Amino acid sequence: MPHADTLDVVHHDDTRTRFTDVRYQLHRDGIRIWSADGEHAITDVLMTQAYRQREADR
Known part of the structure; x- marks a missing residue:
């Protein structure tokens, strides 16, 4: 399962959730x-x- 330091979701009405x-x-x-x-x-x-700013855990 991917990990993100920051994840932005852009919705169909162009709003964003971070x-x-x-x-x-x-x-x-x-x-x-x-x-x-x-x-x-x-x-x-x-x-x-x-966005991932550090290396992924293995």
């Missing part, structure tokens, strides 16, 4: 995100931008 230090999974119905705040499921996804 998450930090998350794991995420893209799927046909949208994106599922796991953060310190809990689990989020977003279905109105136009685009995502994930």
Whole structure:
């Protein structure tokens, strides 16, 4: 499961939601995100931008 230091979700109405230090999974119905705040499921996804500033854990 990918990890991102910053994950921006762009919605169909061009609004953005930003998450930090998350794991995420893209799927046909949208994106599922796991953060310190809990689990989020977003279905109105136009685009995502994930940023990783450190090396991935192996």
